[in-house]
Amino acid sequence: MKFFIDTANIAEIKEAHALGVLDGVTTNPSLVSKEGVDFHDRLKEITSQVSVESVSAEVIAADAEGMIREGKELAAIAPNITVKVPLTMDGLKAVRTFSESGIKTNVTLIFSANQALLAARAGATYVSPFVGRLDDIGHDGMEVVETISQMFITHGIETEIIAASVRHPQHVTDAALRGAHIATVPFKVIEQLTKHPLTDIGIEKFLADWNKTNS
Numbered sequence: 001m002k003f004f005i006d007t008a009n010i011a012e013i014k015e016a017h018a019l020g021v022l023d024g025v026t027t028n029p030s031l032v033s034k035e036g037v038d039f040h041d042r043l044k045e046i047t048s049q050v051s052v053e054s055v056s057a058e059v060i061a062a063d064a065e066g067m068i069r070e071g072k073e074l075a076a077i078a079p080n081i082t083v084k085v086p087l088t089m090d091g092l093k094a095v096r097t098f099s100e101s102g103i104k105t106n107v108t109l110i111f112s113a114n115q116a117l118l119a120a121r122a123g124a125t126y127v128s129p130f131v132g133r134l135d136d137i138g139h140d141g142m143e144v145v146e147t148i149s150q151m152f153i154t155h156g157i158e159t160e161i162i163a164a165s166v167r168h169p170q171h172v173t174d175a176a177l178r179g180a181h182i183a184t185v186p187f188k189v190i191e192q193l194t195k196h197p198l199t200d201i202g203i204e205k206f207l208a209d210w211n212k213t214n215s
């Protein structure tokens with residue numbers, strides 16, 4: 001399973017990239033707004049400073065025509081820009097157009113396996129089921145990931161599944177076990193993934209033992 005980072009913060013993106021585990025970046029309007037920067041400028045900054053498979057940039061328009069116009073502008077920023085489109089009827093029409101023009105898409109705000117199946121059939125490069133938001137309302141987000149994975153395997157669908165709305169390390173483990181190709185993870189969770197108390201205790205003990213004879 002690949003790792004994307006779910007942020008528009010340039011320092012976090014550079015730090016995660018330096019770890020050598022980063023394959024992509026996902027942004028959304030809320031994440032960009034938190035940064036208080038121009039969206040296009042930030043995308044230029046991200047795509048010029050880190051080399052990754054995909055940088056998702058979301059359209060704001062609700063109609064297919066507007067999505068296509070915005071998406072084409074976003075895709076022109078860099079070859080690895082992936083246009084993020086919400087799963088709506090208009091979104092599907094836009095995804096089909098992007099797919100026919102060779103523009104990569106990430107269909108977002110997916111909460112059911114059938115939504116993912118439709119997105120894939122429209123030509124989506126990636127689908128993003130939001131596991132955390134499903135868990136928040138008492139559903140099992142990872143069950144949706146697993147059902148999508150089984151559907152895609154059964155029908156030989158190449159669209160990749162991004163486990164999104166990841167809130168904690170257990171989501172990452174479960175995403176890997178239940179068939180997600182990618183998890184898009186906030187920086188805080190990437191940091192948590194590196195941590196284990198026994199690692200810290202082990203380092204302290206090795207150092208203390210070393211210092212007994214080498215100081």
Ligand code: E4P
Pocket residue numbers: 006026027028108128130132133164165166184
């Ligand atoms: C993914 O592409 C979305 O940006 C993100 O994972 C949403 O996460 P949230 O539910 O924590 O806002």
